[in-house]
Amino acid sequence: MFKSLFIFVVIGILNIIETVHYVQNGETFFGNPLGVIWALWGVATVSLIVFYFLRKKQQKRFWEISQESFGQEREFDQKEGEYFYQMPVTTLFDNIPIVIKSVNDFKFQLYLKNAGYKFLVLFQVLPSASGIKLTSNQNTVKVVPAKIFRARYFYDVYWNETFYGRLRSKGFFKEGGSKKYLNFIFTTNEEETFTIQSDYFSMETKIQNTEDKELLTAKRTYFDLSKDKKTNRRGEQHHIQVSESKLPKEILLSLYIQVMGVR
Numbered sequence: 001m002f003k004s005l006f007i008f009v010v011i012g013i014l015n016i017i018e019t020v021h022y023v024q025n026g027e028t029f030f031g032n033p034l035g036v037i038w039a040l041w042g043v044a045t046v047s048l049i050v051f052y053f054l055r056k057k058q059q060k061r062f063w064e065i066s067q068e069s070f071g072q073e074r075e076f077d078q079k080e081g082e083y084f085y086q087m088p089v090t091t092l093f094d095n096i097p098i099v100i101k102s103v104n105d106f107k108f109q110l111y112l113k114n115a116g117y118k119f120l121v122l123f124q125v126l127p128s129a130s131g132i133k134l135t136s137n138q139n140t141v142k143v144v145p146a147k148i149f150r151a152r153y154f155y156d157v158y159w160n161e162t163f164y165g166r167l168r169s170k171g172f173f174k175e176g177g178s179k180k181y182l183n184f185i186f187t188t189n190e191e192e193t194f195t196i197q198s199d200y201f202s203m204e205t206k207i208q209n210t211e212d213k214e215l216l217t218a219k220r221t222y223f224d225l226s227k228d229k230k231t232n233r234r235g236e237q238h239h240i241q242v243s244e245s246k247l248p249k250e251i252l253l254s255l256y257i258q259v260m261g262v263r
Contacts, residue, residue: 012041014037015034015037015038015041018034018037019034022034079103080103081241081242081243081244081249082102082239082240082241082242083100083101083102083106083238083239083240083241083242083253084100084101084102084237084238084239084240085098085099085100085101085108085237085238085240086098086235086236086237086238087235087236087237087238088234088235095109096109096110097109100134100253104136104137106134106135106136106250106253107134107135108132108133108134108135108253108254108257109132109133110130110131110132110133111130111131111132111133111142111143111144112129112130112131113129113131113144113145117129117130117145117148120148126148126149128145128148128153128262129145129148130145130261131143131144131145131155131258132254132257132258132261134250134253134254134257136250139159139160139248139250140159140160140161140250141157141158141159141164141248141250141251141253141254142157142158142161143155143156143157143158143167143254143255143257143258144156144157144158146166152168152169152170152171152172152177153167153168153169153184153262154166154167154168154169155167155168155258157186157251157254157255159248159250159251163189164188164189164251165186165187165188165189166186166187167184167185167186167196167255167258167259168184168185168187169183169184169185169262170183170184170185180197180198180199180200181198181199181200181201181202182196182197182198182205182259182263183195183196183197184196184197184255184259186207186255188247192209192210192246193209193210194207194208194209194210194215194247194255195207195208196255196256196259203219203220203221203222204217204218204219205217205218205219205220205256205259205260206218207252207255207256209245213243213245214243215242215243215245215247215252216240216241216242216243216252216253216255216256217240217241218238218239218240218241218256219238219239220236220237220238220239220260221236221237221238222236238256238260240253240256
């Protein structure tokens with residue numbers, strides 16, 4: 001989609017220059033056929049229009065999915081501390097809520113800080129500019145991108161609109177970030193530190209405190225286009241176990257989901 005946008009803008013400007021030169025001199029400046037470059041611009045325009053309507057369709061579809069109570073139709077047998085969600089096969093746009101099944105269901109969706117961030121994410125210019133917003137019956141957690149033009153990932157985490165801590169990836173060499181496939185640190189506003197890690201070639205991710213106590217353990221499935229028997233949907237599945245700790249379950253789930261989004 002970024003290519004279509006690039007063609008739309010750059011070729012559009014070029015077309016104007018070429019058209020003015022053609023009117024004044026009877027030929028284009030670069031010697032390209034005027035009809036061809038306008039046709040190329042038209043293709044890019046059509047691609048952007050198709051993307052817009054596809055996004056609207058996906059938003060409507062997944063909003064309807066999130067509203068339906070499929071827990072009444074299929075047995076998930078989720079117990080306290082157990083969570084399950086399934087990512088769609090399609091690209092995750094804004095306003096596409098994903099349901100997290102548990103004793104009490106949660107929802108999350110992309111969080112885009114402003115129109116500029118939305119542009120960077122939707123057109124794949126800088127996908128890391130997206131965060132997430134997770135909601136339960138009582139609380140809301142926002143993971144907001146910070147320092148988006150840095151080589152590493154930085155996110156500010158808010159609990160009911162109050163700053164709660166910062167999530168960041170470890171330095172590749174200085175902090176040994178290269179030793180793990182996923183290697184993140186979360187520091188609360190009270191200076192408590194937690195690690196979010198996953199080994200290379202492993203489908204398991206863990207969140208641990210400084211004493212190596214596991215607060216969250218999650219296993220994800222390999223990408224599979226076949227439909228799951230329980231959900232009757234395609235997409236990567238995440239099975240999560242959360243233990244009692246000082247960190248609220250909504251915070252732990254939000255950290256895990258955000259880290260999964262940067263793989």
